[in-house]
Amino acid sequence: MTAKMDQVWPWRALRAIFFWVFASLMASAAPAQTQSAEAEFLGATRHWLDQAVAGIQSSGAVPLRMEVSVGTLDSRLRLASCARVEPYIPVGTRLWGRTRLGLRCIEGMGKWNVFLPVTIKAIGRAWVMRRDVAPGTVLGEADVMEAEVDWAEEPSPIIADPALWVGQVAVRNLMTGQALRQNMVRPAQVFQAGAQVRIVAQGVGFQIHSDGQAVSPGVVGQMAKVRMDNGRVMSGTVLDARTVKLEM
Template identity: 55%
Template sequence: MKSLSPPLWSWLRRALPGLLLGWALGVAAQTAPAPDALADIGPATQRWLDGALQQAQASGAGLRMEVQVGQLDPRLRLAPCARVEPYLPAGSRLWGRTRLGLRCVEGAVQWNVFLPITVKAWGPAWVLAGNVNAGKVLAAGDAMQDEVDWAADFAAVMANPEAWIGQVAARPLMAGQTLRQGMVRAPELFRAGAQVRVTVQGPGYVVTSAGQALGAGAVGQMVRVRMDNGRIISGTVSEDGTVGVAL
């Protein structure tokens, strides 16, 4: 396994002030503000990163982070500003393709713009060695470990092989795909119409009976069962295929 760099907030805290300053200098060339108009960008960015970024990117520890900074619309004509404040827009996070807000908080005109950025988080993950048909049970040989961009998709990476070995492909999968949550599901222990054992547990008692499953069942799923007396109940499927009902 390759050695990994410090987490995102540490890297971005060092790099972003310079990136923002470079952008702001380009704006300054268009708007010709006073020489000290950009003086507060570095400290403001530092404070913001110390707070929001360190908390928001705690999950990025141990990954090798990269940040690609896009460009603002060249048609923008922004008024001079003595203090530009960076912020993360509501509903956004520093992961994958996102944006960083920049707003003027001290100027004749209080403007607000968004700078597109792409955050990549490189780390070890499991990549499919070949195509996998939907419904196939995955074995250890179906994937190999490689360094991938965790932030290329919002679905979480299944870095632990126990999360996917023995699971079933939920859809057709292609060679080279990184295994992520939602790509596999637990295997079915029984199908609709199968006879299943039902365990009903209440205060101080346990009753075991039989019934007919009204749907397919996998470990941990809720399933409806029609009992011999016609009553329909819902319970959770256990590892041995028993449907447990708690009263």
């Protein structure tokens, strides 16, 4: 199972939110409506919203079922009548998880600006912990299982590709049923400072192999310092448990 880490918001669902927002504002601006009529109208709007977002999926390789839950405005608000309400996404806001939608009156008796709470869920298959593990545990396939989770429940992206977490180390206590996310694991250390390593020095048109000694611990994919035979200390990328690559 693989997926892109970025989740792009489907504009079809956003239009659905705007429709619901407008209906809600019109209902609050017309206190003469009976409660039953208002409930019926909002109920129909909610049904329309559910249909609009049904089947919407993220742009990633893993299908996600989008679910939108719209909150309510503060009941203490007294908004002036408005002929034109403009919804907008506040600066720095992402329509993912618990968030908010901005609403401003741009054509009415009084200009106002309010925020509406919105929850966006993205339900899909992901890797979750089969058992509790302690910090420092090297994760393997026996530690996890597949289950449906809300990808948008936390800000850190889901790790969908097993190659990105198998052999990684848990950075904190991971609980049974918890979905694996990028901030929960780190690469494992493959050698200690002082270990003998193989150095591959590579440049344009040449490659040299030699032995050396690690000056700092080595983590696959990260930089480590090594001491060459001539005593010179250089930095290179750790390729595996014994090899460090130097770019010349």
